[in-house]
Amino acid sequence: MANIKDIAKICNVNPATVSRALNGQKGVSDEVRANIVKVAQKLGYAKNPLAASLITNKSGLIGLVVPDITNPYYAAVAKGVAQTLEKEGYAIFLCDSNRNHEQELRYFEMLRNYRVEGVILISVTAKEEDLLNYFNFAKGSPIKVVCVDNPISKNVSTVFNDNYQGACDLIEHMVLKCNVKRLVAVMGTKDAVTTQQRLNGCRETLRRLGKEDILIKTLNISPTYEAGYGIGEEVLRLNPDSVFAINDVVALGLFNYFQHNNVDIPRKIKLAGYDDIPGASMLSVPLTTVHQRKFILGQKAAAQLLYELKNPDAVPIKIELLPKLTVRASCGELL
Numbered sequence: 136m137a138n139i140k141d142i143a144k145i146c147n148v149n150p151a152t153v154s155r156a157l158n159g160q161k162g163v164s165d166e167v168r169a170n171i172v173k174v175a176q177k178l179g180y181a182k183n184p185l186a187a188s189l190i191t192n193k194s195g196l197i198g199l200v201v202p203d204i205t206n207p208y209y210a211a212v213a214k215g216v217a218q219t220l221e222k223e224g225y226a227i228f229l230c231d232s233n234r235n236h237e238q239e240l241r242y243f244e245m246l247r248n249y250r251v252e253g254v255i256l257i258s259v260t261a262k263e264e265d266l267l268n269y270f271n272f273a274k275g276s277p278i279k280v281v282c283v284d285n286p287i288s289k290n291v292s293t294v295f296n297d298n299y300q301g302a303c304d305l306i307e308h309m310v311l312k313c314n315v316k317r318l319v320a321v322m323g324t325k326d327a328v329t330t331q332q333r334l335n336g337c338r339e340t341l342r343r344l345g346k347e348d349i350l351i352k353t354l355n356i357s358p359t360y361e362a363g364y365g366i367g368e369e370v371l372r373l374n375p376d377s378v379f380a381i382n383d384v385v386a387l388g389l390f391n392y393f394q395h396n397n398v399d400i401p402r403k404i405k406l407a408g409y410d411d412i413p414g415a416s417m418l419s420v421p422l423t424t425v426h427q428r429k430f431i432l433g434q435k436a437a438a439q440l441l442y443e444l445k446n447p448d449a450v451p452i453k454i455e456l457l458p459k460l461t462v463r464a465s466c467g468e469l470l
């Protein structure tokens with residue numbers, strides 16, 4: 136494969152001139168530049184973007200780290216990120232951490248080595264020291280970080296949905312409109328911020344309504360379809376009349392387990408999820424849930440990162456989006 140020295144030899148110029156010409160830099164006449172480009176194309180020369188980034192400090196790459204790309208929530212956020220950044224000429228380096236801290240750290244190192252200009256991080260495991268160690272996110276750092284959902288550090292901007300308020304609205308609806316009496320909350324892992332926020336919203340709403348005894352059990356699982364299906368038997372043993380699932384993916388797992396075991400939704404058990412993924416409205420009994428503006432969340436995270444890339448000394452901010460209760464048939468309110 137041809138390199139810069141090969142082009143320089145044919146064009147009778149030095150390699151530095153070839154580099155400036157191919158990178159659109161000043162100091163090269165139009166005639167010389169045109170000849171260099173023509174020779175480069177003829178030789179099939181392809182620029183090494185990583186090598187170029189060592190000179191320009193601009194790789195054109197943005198890292199996007201998500202916990203689970205198979206979850207439609209994260210897929211929608213990723214789409215919002217990608218469409219926004221691609222309009223500005225950036226390429227996305229997508230990393231699926233599978234909710235694994237060690238895998239996440241390996242991706243952090245890889246992104247740093249590939250000299251990404253910024254990182255949009257959706258993490259359930261990362262800590263502030265991780266960002267400091269791998270991205271040196273201090274003010275003026277060449278690698279900018281914007282967090283989504285989880286406010287890992289006050290030193291980086293965070294774009295998030297109001298999980299607490301969304302849970303408050305949902306539980307109030309279930310108690311006042313659906314007359315639930317025995318509620319089981321199937322939450323994610325205890326250390327996850329979304330679990331804490333949504334469970335707090337649930338508990339505080341029940342306390343405000345004087346109905347604390349309605350919550351008979353809280354179960355913690357990995358927030359996946361498989362885990363939701365797998366916890367179904369334990370949920371039934373508790374004899375609830377209602378279930379609040381941490382997200383729609385878990386709710387779908389529970390829904391299918393209940394269906395396979397002839398549990399009538401919503402007559403026997405009322406079921407609610409969170410996120411409003413596309414499949415939530417397509418069930419045989421459409422799912423009551425909390426709608427989150429997933430695509431817009433991704434857009435806003437990307438826009439904030441672009442702003443901070445152009446303004447390295449920008450002060451980190453928090454951008455909050457409000458969710459919306461979406462009432463369907465799974466809690467019985469439409470029967």
